[in-house]
Amino acid sequence: MRHRLLTTLLAAVLAATGPALAQPAQAGDRPSAASPQQAGAARPGGCDPLTASECLLPFPNDWYTRRDPGTETGRRVAFRGDVLPRPVLGRPVDPAPWNRSDGFSPGSTVTAHVPGLDLAATGAAPITDIGRSLDRAAPVVLIDATTGRRHPYWVEADANATSGDRQALLIHPARNFRPGHRYLVALRGMKDSAGRALPAPEPFALAAGARLPRSHPLYERQRQLRPVLHELRRAGVRTEGLHLAWDFTVASEANLTGDLYSVRDQAFGELGSRAPQFQVTGVEDFTAGDDPLIAREVTGHVTVPSYLDLPGGPPGSVFHRGRDGSPRRLPGRTQRAEFRCEIPRSAFTTPSSASLYGHGLLGSRNEVGAGNVKAMAGEHNFTFCATDWIGMAEDDIPVVVGALSDMNLFPSVPERSQQGMLGAQFLGRALIHPQGLTRDPAFRSPGGRPLLDTRQGLAYDGNSQGGILGGALVAASPDIERGVLGVTGMNYSLLLNRSADFAPFQQILDVAYPDRLRQQLVLGLYQMVWDRGETNGYASVLTGARGRPGDRTGGHSPPKSVLMHIAYGDHQVANIAADVQARTIGARLVTPALADGRSPDRVPHWGIRPARLPYQGSAMVVWDSGTPTPPLSNTPPGEPGHGADPHEDPRNMPSARQQKATFLTTGRVIDVCGGAPCTALPAP
Structure with a gap:
């Protein structure tokens, strides 16, 4: 559905501007x-x-x-x-x-x-x-x-x-x-x-x-x-x-993180010790024959203070700002963060751990129902709940496409993303608050026993875009202590030229800016405002315990640690972007990372210190499906020359899910590959 919508929008834009597509930039067009x-x-x-x-x-x-x-x-x-x-x-x-x-x-x-x-x-x-x-x-x-x-x-x-x-x-x-x-x-x-x-x-x-x-x-x-x-x-x-x-x-860190930390502090300061308001709108129970892993699916919404300028915060809206330039809430303005939760069958025996799930590129909360997420929930007793990454969700596709030909539209992308992160934080608080979702019959067994263990705290697991944006959420959340960032990297301006996902969007950029030299400047300008809505702007504080002055969430966010799972040769999120992230946040590399001869680098994963397992702290694990080495230029891998895309392989490995579950519940990174480089089976 998402891909059909994207294709339709691209076709419409290209039809309207097609004559300019193949035209080289004229000298007079170059300031x-x-x-x-x-x-x-x-x-x-x-x-x-x-x-x-x-x-x-x-x-x-x-x-x-x-x-x-x-x-x-x-x-x-x-x-x-x-x-x-x-x-x-x-x-x-x-x-x-x-x-x-x-x-x-x-x-x-x-x-x-x-x-x-x-x-x-x-x-x-x-x-x-x-x-x-x-x-x-x-x-x-x-x-x-x-x-x-x-x-x-x-x-x-x-x-x-x-x-x-x-x-x-x-x-x-x-x-x-x-x-x-x-x-x-x-x-x-x-x-x-x-x-x-x-x-x-x-x-x-x-x-x-x-x-x-x-x-x-x-x-x-x-x-x-x-x-x-x-x-x-x-x-x-x-x-x-x-x-x-x-x-x-x-x-500065204050400038990069200031908008999100400001809306977080305002919203949680107003919330105080209460649970967020929520409403359950749908409950569906499954028999073991229907679904051997998931027993119940719950949908609903959490009410979140809105700092966007348009009622309901639709695509295209930006922060309403006060005289000092900081986001400010218009009196009484709220919006709904729609959610979907998958409760495993095991939770009806032992209360489950609560985790947020972050969906992929321009997707939706419904990706929490993917097979690998259900497997993780059923195998390791997690209830996964997701809300849309508004700003970078399915509904935002028209704005994202439009922003490639009109930079004036682009600030909506990171600013709505930050509002979306606030929605995820409110959903997370509702999951672990004793007076939150666990009080609703939808999150209790037929005998009235809670299906959520609110004492274990809140975890985060996201893949692809869920990894790229997830680092910012983990950094800002007052409740998340640990997060898994699957097939992740940073930043978008580095990733786009190297991603197979960007090919259709490139056509729009070519129409607006036919000169590729100028395009590189446009990507750099996008990144300056994108930092506030993705991990790149929060990497320096992600794994530390520092908070912001005036933080009303208890003085500071708790110390964070993240586990990065990387697919070697990934066609969608370039490996080099993960290496940059690991060096920046101080994540250790689980070694041996790759078999001898697999990497063309003189020193593979240069500058990333190795981890001695079991390791307590942030780490990066490389999963190898046998995909050819990615290009050494700023171009995307492609089939057949670079084999099948391994992007979804790590999350589909039971051993990878075991490593994730242990990390999310204990903070320990364990060896699940027998002391050898981790390998993954190509997804069917």
Whole structure:
């Protein structure tokens, strides 16, 4: 049903805009930086004059910020409307949602344009040798200006570029940048395929050279660049031979998590010690012949305070904000979080553990009825309940599709997602509160005995999108202590080009932004606001015990630990995105992770410390179905060259479910693979 709806919407959009689909970007469509002779009006916020290929490059970039003593970083993003990429057939982009940030995404892909560049001849660190990025002589240098330490990365040229002269240089952090920190970027020793040195862009060479008079068009840019060059010299990076250099600030934890933590604290502060209001609307009992694992299915809704601007919070709505910019609830406004629960047959003998379930890409709560979820419930006595990930649910498909051709629509996606996470938190509280769902006859046996063990607390299990968004839910929830993030990764701007799921959406993006270099900037801009609605914005706090000032849920959220289950060669969620997440949150790698020779990496899973089992804490387990190694470029795997998609294989393994159940109930990661790499059978 979901796929048919998506196909219909895509067809309608493509029919309306089809003539533009195959048209290459015209030179006049490219807002490029001013030349040195034309840059007299260049000021921070307008196109960076250091390069002359595309406005916003290089990106991210503190040229597009201003001083703001009221933020934790001391800066605030200050995009002007005329620098944000306007779609071919669309309206200008309002920069207000982006300008709420006090820095850029911690998962930012550092993007530049170096015409004629050959990465092999240059010697840049590839995806298979991340350790090379920390070499003293590395041609690309990322330095944390706060600590003075180099930051690991890998470099690639955009394999999706439609022309060589418009190919983006993509520098991906191997571990997320530290929130609130400032970073220095230096490109040096850039070479072409013949090994010849590529000259620096003329504007950069001028700005990096002798001091310019105040009347010079590049004076203002040089003034901002000089401290960067000074800090690079102190770090051992000489100005001579530089091709390009700049700096950027990463958004603070308070800015990244502030909206969700604010609505959580307001809602739970108002709720106090009470259980959320709920209503059971449907109960269906099954015989063992109907379903040997599930005895009862319950549907209903929980009433949740709404912080969205439209009544009922429909797709397309965004946060209603107060004068200080924070989400505020309009008086008395609520909305329903519809739920579906699967109660195992075993719960009628022994009260079951309560767990939330997170559904997949643009799906619905009904995925809690999938066979693997029922198997997990029946085998290990869990009651799984799910609500829709509104913002990224089936009903949001039209808005998601529309946002690819109109960036003004995009803030609804993460803001409704956060409202959806609040709904999941209220559902979770209703599951474990003594006066919550367990008081309703639907959650009691015929003899009146509770089917939920509210003393065990609340768990979380999600797959795919349920893993990608689930980390944010786990981080923010006052009740979840442990979560399983199945076939997961972060962040979306890294994942999309590498996902087979994105292929139909790519067609819409191609209509709106035919130039693939500009598309990379669009993805980076999406990520800046997407951080607030997915794990990427919460990774730095996910496995810690820190709370936010003013938190009314008891001072802080409890310490969290997560178990990541990864499908090697996953066609939908790239393995490299899981590696970045594991490094960022400090998850240990269960070893041996893969059989010898399976990974093309010089050091497989570089930078992820091994776990000695049994292990108490966050960990990552790789499940291998024999799928070929994923592409080494920013392109998706595909059949038949990359075999069948193993995306659903781990969750269908009884041994994987045993490992998940033990972790969710005890926090221990146990060996279920006999000391060997974990293997999975391809799903039928």
